Amino acid sequence: MEIKNNYKKVISLKENSILNYNLKANSYACLFFCDYSGVITEINVNLDVNSSCELYGIFKNTNENTDVITNVTHSGHNSKCDQDFRFINKNSISSFKGLISVPKHINNCESHMTNKNLLLDKTSQAFTKPELDIKNSDVICTHSNTTGTLDEEQIFYIQSRGLSYEESVNMLIEAFYQDIKSKMEAS
Amino acid sequence: MLKIKNLNISIDNKKIIKGLNLEIKQGEIHALMGPNGSGKSTLSNVLAGKDGYDVTGEIIYKGEDLLKISIEERARKGLFMAFQYPIEIPGVNTSNFLKSSLNAIRKSNGKKQLDALEFLKLIKEKADVLNIDKTILNRQLNVGFSGGEKKKNEILQMSILEPMFAILDETDSGLDIDALKIISDGINSLRSICRSFLIITHYQRLLDYIKPDFVHVLADGSIIKTGCSELAEELDKVGYGNKKQL
Numbered sequence: 001m002e003i004k005n006n007y008k009k010v011i012s013l014k015e016n017s018i019l020n021y022n023l024k025a026n027s028y029a030c031l032f033f034c035d036y037s038g039v040i041t042e043i044n045v046n047l048d049v050n051s052s053c054e055l056y057g058i059f060k061n062t063n064e065n066t067d068v069i070t071n072v073t074h075s076g077h078n079s080k081c082d083q084d085f086r087f088i089n090k091n092s093i094s095s096f097k098g099l100i101s102v103p104k105h106i107n108n109c110e111s112h113m114t115n116k117n118l119l120l121d122k123t124s125q126a127f128t129k130p131e132l133d134i135k136n137s138d139v140i141c142t143h144s145n146t147t148g149t150l151d152e153e154q155i156f157y158i159q160s161r162g163l164s165y166e167e168s169v170n171m172l173i174e175a176f177y178q179d180i181k182s183k184m185e186a187s
Numbered sequence: 188m189l190k191i192k193n194l195n196i197s198i199d200n201k202k203i204i205k206g207l208n209l210e211i212k213q214g215e216i217h218a219l220m221g222p223n224g225s226g227k228s229t230l231s232n233v234l235a236g237k238d239g240y241d242v243t244g245e246i247i248y249k250g251e252d253l254l255k256i257s258i259e260e261r262a263r264k265g266l267f268m269a270f271q272y273p274i275e276i277p278g279v280n281t282s283n284f285l286k287s288s289l290n291a292i293r294k295s296n297g298k299k300q301l302d303a304l305e306f307l308k309l310i311k312e313k314a315d316v317l318n319i320d321k322t323i324l325n326r327q328l329n330v331g332f333s334g335g336e337k338k339k340n341e342i343l344q345m346s347i348l349e350p351m352f353a354i355l356d357e358t359d360s361g362l363d364i365d366a367l368k369i370i371s372d373g374i375n376s377l378r379s380i381c382r383s384f385l386i387i388t389h390y391q392r393l394l395d396y397i398k399p400d401f402v403h404v405l406a407d408g409s410i411i412k413t414g415c416s417e418l419a420e421e422l423d424k425v426g427y428g429n430k431k432q433l
Contacts, residue, residue, distance in 0.1 A: 152238075157274040160235050161288035161344065162262035162295070171287070175278025 003027045003051075008187050016040040023051035025076060032184050033057040033085075037092075038064035042071070047109075049076030056184070057085035058177045061092035070098045074109040074139075084114040086177045089124035097129045098143070104135040113143040118176050120150065120169075188213045188352055188383045189234075189253075194244035196229055203229045205408035207244075211352070214380040218394055218419060219387045221405035222427040227387045228271055230405075231356040234385075235268040236261050248352070262288075263295040265351030269341035269358050275329040281340065282310060282324040289347055313346045317373045335366035342373040353377070354385045359393040371396030391423035 004024045011019075012035040019041065023029055025048045033041065037059050045053050059066050072081045087094035096115045117126035130143040150172055158168035174181075189211040196204035203226045211217050221227050233240055236258035246253040248266065256264065276284070290300040301309065314321050319339045329337050338358055345353055355374070359367055374384070374397055386399060394402070394416060402418040403410045406427065412418065 151274075153274050154276050156235075156237055156258065157270065157276070158284075158288075159258040160262055160268055160270075161284075161348070162259050162291040163287060164259050164291075167287075167291070171279060171284075172276070175276060178278035 003029050007031075010034065010184065012036045013039055013041060018042045018044070020044045020046075021053070022046045023048055023053055023079075025049040025051060027051045028053070030054045030187055031056070032180075032187075033068070034059070034184075037061045037066045040067040040069070042069040045070070045072045045081065047072070047074050047076060047079035047081060050078045051076060052080040053082075055081070055083040055085075056180045058088075058180055059086065059094060060088045060090075060173075061094055062090045063092060065093045065095075067095045068097070070113075071101070072099070072111060072113075073101045073103075074106050074111065075103070077106055078108045079106075080109070081111045083112070084116075084180060086116050086118070086180060087126055088118045088120065088173055088176060089126060090120040091123045093125045093127070095127040095129075096145075097131070099131040099133060100141060100143075101133040102136050102139050102141070106136055107138045109136075109138075110140040112141070115145045116176070117145075117147040118150070118173065119147065120173075188215075188249060189385075190245075190247040192245040192247075194230075194233075194246065195242070196226070196233055197241045198229070198239065200241075203240075203408055204233075207405075207409050209403065209410065211383050211385060213383055215401065216378070216384040216386065216397065216399045218399040218402045218416075219385060219405055220389065220391075220402060220419060220422060223389075225405045226408045227405055228356055231268055231271075231354045231385070231387055234354055235266070259291070260295075262348075262350075263292050266354075267345055267348055267350035267352070268354040269338070269345060269356060271356040271358075271360065273329045273332075273337040273341055275327075275332075277327050277330050279328045281326055281328045282307075284328050285310060285324075285344060285347055288344070292348060310343075310347065313343060316376060317343055317346060318369050319343055334361040335363065338362060338370060339366065339373075342370050346373060346377060349377070349382075351381065352383045352385075354387070356387050357389065358386075359388055359390065367393065368396065391419040394419045 002022045004027055007029040010032045016039050068085055070083055085096050098113045100111045102109050113130055115128050126147045128145045132141055134141055155168045158171055191207055191209040194204055194207040219227055233242055286306045293300055323336055398416055402414050404412040
């Protein structure tokens with residue numbers, strides 16, 4: 001789809017999908033991917049001059065495999081993109097593959113990619129593959145990935161204040177994506 | 188309130204607490220002093236229900252076998268531990284955490300849960316009494332808190348949860364004089380005939396502000412001496428190394 005002005009949307013998908021977003025000059029898009037799992041989503045973003053895009057994902061997987069692929073191409077000068085995808089896996093496998101491309105003749109772009117994974121049990125896995133294809137030195141680009149499990153010390157602290165193990169775990173899961181959730185509430 | 192009989196605690200086959208006996212009655216304040224590595228924190232962790240220890244012996248809390256009660260049930264039955272190192276939990280709002288905690292405890296005791304407004308009123312009231320900066324309430328739980336703020340937050344939690352039995356695990360460590368004063372005032376304000384305290388500390392300093400009924404010296408896993416508050420002053424002079432003089 002073409003985006004010309006401001007575009008904000010929360011997206012939930014039931015089947016494998018390829019989504020194309022073409023941001024025209026000076027446009028802005030903020031997309032939240034959540035409330036679905038078990039499917040493959042490919043998100044292609046093309047950014048024209050002065051356009052800016054935010055991509056956020058929260059995936060709670062239970063007994064499911066979820067794949068997210070993002071391809072962000074900076075086709076115009078001064079374009080910006082922030083992406084942050086979180087996976088919470090319970091007996092599930094997630095895969096995140098992100099590619100940021102900045103061609104040689106495109107200047108002053110900024111692009112950030114974050115992927116965080118929380119594994120709730122030993123059968124869960126998270127695969128992550130960040131790729132930066134940068135042909136121009138006049139850019140700011142970052143990527144970061146973390147994968148971890150719940151912290152027993154944190155669970156003990158919460159339980160010692162009267163909450164059950166399950167309530168403590170749920171509190172920590174919510175804390176894991178709290179910052180994205182508050183962005184969703186604010187948008 | 189609490190009766191510990193012949194308690195042995197070990198971690199990975201290493202004995203930490205060796206045949207400890209202790210009885211704390213309702214309304215009493217007991218101070219437990221001892222050098223590093225004497226087993227003070229191990230004891231408080233086991234009382235709060237932390238996993239990973241081999242425990243034998245008996246701990247009776249309000250007539251029940253404490254070792255058979257889950258961590259959260261202990262809290263709901265009025266047991267509270269102020270952590271030596273309060274845990275940082277990013278993404279959890281301090282005020283919301285306290286509200287969830289209070290309501291979980293109230294619910295299990297058949298009391299009405301507080302709504303957002305009632306809770307706000309309560310927490311502001313308590314923070315004012317304790318002279319605690321209210322901005323910490325809107326921050327993430329213990330994240331980026333100074334040492335003093337973390338300890339004040341523990342005391343604030345205690346004052347809101349109003350436990351029957353409170354364990355203060357080195358709450359005075361790492362505090363400046365002003366913070367120590369605020370924290371001991373907080374503890375003193377909660378002193379009551381129905382509430383008991385076990386105060387674990389290295390130094391006599393805290394006991395200048397909070398007068399305990401009994402002082403115990405823990406060394407090498409068992410209590411080697413029990414006395415009244417003068418014992419703490421004596422310890423301050425002779426040190427822990429000189430056990431014979433005690």
